[in-house]
Amino acid sequence: MKDAPPRDTAAISGLIDADIHPRNPQRHDLAPHASAYWAEMFEYRSIDRLEMMSQPQSIGLNQHAEGAQANATPQDIARLHLDPQGISAGILNVMSGAHAAYDPYLAAALCEATNRWLAADWLGQDSRLHAAALVPFVNPDAAVQEINRLAPDRRFVSVLTPLMGEKPLGRREYWPIYRAMTEHGFALAIHPGSIYRHAPTQSGFLSYRVEEAALAPQAFASQLASLVAEGVFTEFPDLRVVLLDSGLSWLPALMWRMTKDWKGIRLEVPWIKEAPSDIITRHVRMGTQAADLPQDADQIARVLGQFDAANMLIHASDFPRPHATGAGVPDWLPQPLHAAVARDTARATFVRLEGLE
Amino acid sequence: MTDHVVCALSELPPGKAKRVMIGTRAIAVFNVDGKLSAIADRCPHEGASLSQGQVGGVIVSDRPGEYRVRTDMKMVRCPWHGWEFDMDTGKSWCDPARMKTRSFGVKICPGATLEEGSYSLEVFSVSLQDEYVVVTV
Numbered sequence: 320m321k322d323a324p325p326r327d328t329a330a331i332s333g334l335i336d337a338d339i340h341p342r343n344p345q346r347h348d349l350a351p352h353a354s355a356y357w358a359e360m361f362e363y364r365s366i367d368r369l370e371m372m373s374q375p376q377s378i379g380l381n382q383h384a385e386g387a388q389a390n391a392t393p394q395d396i397a398r399l400h401l402d403p404q405g406i407s408a409g410i411l412n413v414m415s416g417a418h419a420a421y422d423p424y425l426a427a428a429l430c431e432a433t434n435r436w437l438a439a440d441w442l443g444q445d446s447r448l449h450a451a452a453l454v455p456f457v458n459p460d461a462a463v464q465e466i467n468r469l470a471p472d473r474r475f476v477s478v479l480t481p482l483m484g485e486k487p488l489g490r491r492e493y494w495p496i497y498r499a500m501t502e503h504g505f506a507l508a509i510h511p512g513s514i515y516r517h518a519p520t521q522s523g524f525l526s527y528r529v530e531e532a533a534l535a536p537q538a539f540a541s542q543l544a545s546l547v548a549e550g551v552f553t554e555f556p557d558l559r560v561v562l563l564d565s566g567l568s569w570l571p572a573l574m575w576r577m578t579k580d581w582k583g584i585r586l587e588v589p590w591i592k593e594a595p596s597d598i599i600t601r602h603v604r605m606g607t608q609a610a611d612l613p614q615d616a617d618q619i620a621r622v623l624g625q626f627d628a629a630n631m632l633i634h635a636s637d638f639p640r641p642h643a644t645g646a647g648v649p650d651w652l653p654q655p656l657h658a659a660v661a662r663d664t665a666r667a668t669f670v671r672l673e674g675l676e
Numbered sequence: 677m678t679d680h681v682v683c684a685l686s687e688l689p690p691g692k693a694k695r696v697m698i699g700t701r702a703i704a705v706f707n708v709d710g711k712l713s714a715i716a717d718r719c720p721h722e723g724a725s726l727s728q729g730q731v732g733g734v735i736v737s738d739r740p741g742e743y744r745v746r747t748d749m750k751m752v753r754c755p756w757h758g759w760e761f762d763m764d765t766g767k768s769w770c771d772p773a774r775m776k777t778r779s780f781g782v783k784i785c786p787g788a789t790l791e792e793g794s795y796s797l798e799v800f801s802v803s804l805q806d807e808y809v810v811v812t813v
């Protein structure tokens with residue numbers, strides 16, 4: 320960005336970072352937190368690295384300068400990220416194969432063990448650390464149980480799901496999960512990643528990663544349309560959805576388009592009583608990184624003027640991805656939005672963070 | 677404001693709508709269960725003729741998956757893209773403050789009374805025994 324104004328770091332006290340990735344847990348991390356059966360099966364079936372194909376961690380691309388060490392332990396994340404950035408609260412999002420297991424019981428075991436590992440090895444090590452819970456969307460009963468189990472532990476502030484899962488997120492099958500989440504104040508975080516139960520586009524499988532990366536906004540748009548149209552926000556007025564690493568310039572177009580079409584097709588979904596753009600504005604938040612914005616400050620301001628940026632943007636660094644640079648909120652963020660994006664909107668969204676210093 | 681006799685009531689039985697011209701102005705006149713209403717016959721969206729639209733009870737819902745048809749309130753659905761309009765006020769269901777079409781006064785007058793008033797009667801001759809639809813523009 321040219322002519323960036325000097326940064327006013329005083330405005331970003333109490334900085335919250337909604338998207339920090341710890342390393343994936345491996346077998347030796349999870350086994351102590353699993354039942355005897357699953358501990359043995361992890362060993363016997365060589366269930367170990369848990370990399371999602373869509374979120375590869377072992378390849379050298381897109382890595383922090385310190386490589387795998389950058390997010391190996393809570394101390395590393397503190398040293399490389401929390402301390403230098405002045406972060407008061409950071410939310411750990413594990414994007415592992417736990418999200419992708421098809422066996423409903425293995426999925427539940429992996430999610431629960433991951434949450435227990437997070438609680439023991441991460442959240443207990445640094446009071447700034449919080450986490451998104453992993454729950455098995457393939458097994459909603461078990462997901463509800465896991466949410467209820469974690470409810471007393473307020474260090475878990477959200478439930479994380481990969482962008483492209485089994486079904487559109489608005490489907491009623493998932494409502495018991497949302498009911499349990501809203502009862503206990505968990506936000507829903509959606510992070511890029513596919514479990515490849517379906518092609519990542521409506522027209523089929525793609526050949527190259529550049530296609531898939533560029534088209535992620537289509538999947539985000541589909542998920543939002545589903546959540547709105549199926550009436551999830553009508554049924555669960557307290558539910559907040561946070562889109563991470565989603566980009567943001569595509570959102571106004573979806574809001575406009577859906578509102579336009581709703582005017583004529585609302586008879587099919589009469590529970591949608593107000594413009595979808597208003598519903599999205601109230602319920603949906605977006606992380607700041609990675610942002611698909613122009614370079615020029617005036618043009619950036621025009622994009623941000625197309626939606627309620629002050630109430631919809633949340634600082635989310637995507638650490639240890641290399642675009643998490645600079646101090647605190649990203650350089651492109653206009654000064655008047657700093658406090659909201661750095662802190663206030665996150666507090667209003669992740670309500671389980673309350674009581675934070 | 678002038679009263680215009682636009683048609684005989686027999687041409688607009690309950691459940692029907694009719695496009696009438698007053699000068700160059702197209703007006704959609706509706707008879708819903710014996711109650712008349714008149715709005716500009718031009719959808720504010722892209723101009724479709726609202727007199728061609730379906731009239732139905734307003735569909736409402738309290739929860740996803742629950743549907744109710746309001747019997748006390750009907751609207752016309754634009755034949756092109758389905759926006760709904762209140763036939764009395766011309767206001768749309770989705771955006772009543774900004775998206776509306778003009779509404780007009782409309783009444784039924786016995787033919788016998790029409791001779792006395794100052795009505796615009798360009799189109800046809802009036803029979804004393806019949807009733808007529810009169811739109812005020």
Ligand code: FES
Pocket residue numbers: 583719720721722723724754755756757758759
């Ligand atoms: S022209 Fe009437 S809804 Fe489009």
